[in-house]
Amino acid sequence: EAQVTQNPRYLITVTGKKLTVTCSQNMNHEYMSWYRQDPGLGLRQIYYSMNVEVTDKGDVPEGYKVSRKEKRNFPLILESPSPNQTSLYFCASSFTGGNQPQHFGDGTRLSIL
Amino acid sequence: SQKIEQNSEALNIQEGKTATLTCNYTNYSPAYLQWYRQDPGRGPVFLLLIRENEKEKRKERLKVTFDTTLKQSLFHITASQPADSATYLCALDYGNNRLAFGKGNQVVVIP
Numbered sequence: 113e114a115q116v117t118q119n120p121r122y123l124i125t126v127t128g129k130k131l132t133v134t135c136s137q138n139m140n141h142e143y144m145s146w147y148r149q150d151p152g153l154g155l156r157q158i159y160y161s162m163n164v165e166v167t168d169k170g171d172v173p174e175g176y177k178v179s180r181k182e183k184r185n186f187p188l189i190l191e192s193p194s195p196n197q198t199s200l201y202f203c204a205s206s207f208t209g210g211n212q213p214q215h216f217g218d219g220t221r222l223s224i225l
Numbered sequence: 226s227q228k229i230e231q232n233s234e235a236l237n238i239q240e241g242k243t244a245t246l247t248c249n250y251t252n253y254s255p256a257y258l259q260w261y262r263q264d265p266g267r268g269p270v271f272l273l274l275i276r277e278n279e280k281e282k283r284k285e286r287l288k289v290t291f292d293t294t295l296k297q298s299l300f301h302i303t304a305s306q307p308a309d310s311a312t313y314l315c316a317l318d319y320g321n322n323r324l325a326f327g328k329g330n331q332v333v334v335i336p
Binding site (some may be wrong): 116143145147152153154155156157160162168170171202204209210211212213214215216217218219 | 256257259261266267268269270271274314316318321322323324325326327328329
């Protein structure tokens with residue numbers, strides 16, 4: 113089954129404790145991206161990647177890092193999480209770009225205390 | 226500044242009627258516009274994509290229009306059903322393969 117898989121689905125942690133949210137897709141997509149969704153603000157793009165070893169900032173990249181060492185994986189790294197990063201996070205992928213249908217994961221709900 | 230506007234008020238509609246949602250944008254010149262459906266606690270699901278040189282696109286009971294002069298897209302659900310109740314998001318590309326989303330418009334179909 114074609115899918116985008118995120119882990120964990122839920123995480124409660126404390127300020128400053130590094131965490132990684134994994135994202136994997138099995139569709140051989142070149143384009144992957146991360147979004148956060150907050151009430152009243154909608155979906156905002158954090159980072160995106162056009163292909164392996166190519167990443168670019170989205171609209172809200174501060175406090176986040178990403179890497180794209182393999183085509184299928186695109187982890188989101190919070191080196192020193194803060195409470196304002198409490199949010200619902202989505203990973204998405206598409207064949208070649210943002211102008212194509214995006215396949216989303218089921219989301220990761222992060223709470224930073 | 227760039228802005229994508231969708232109605233923040235939920236649209237309550239009787240089953241069987243046509244639901245129409247609006248997506249307005251400013252300071253963008255997208256070549257593509259997309260519509261997604263999102264259910265509570267789930268990721269958005271792609272529905273339709275329309276290109277700037279297309280006026281209208283249909284898929285089953287769904288229809289999308291794209292007016293680049295008005296900077297507006299309309300999304301129609303004909304013969305609406307309770308299962309159509311969800312939040313619908315419009316999204317547009319704005320260069321460098323970046324994608325911006327509206328905040329979404331909730332639809333509630335009343336049996």
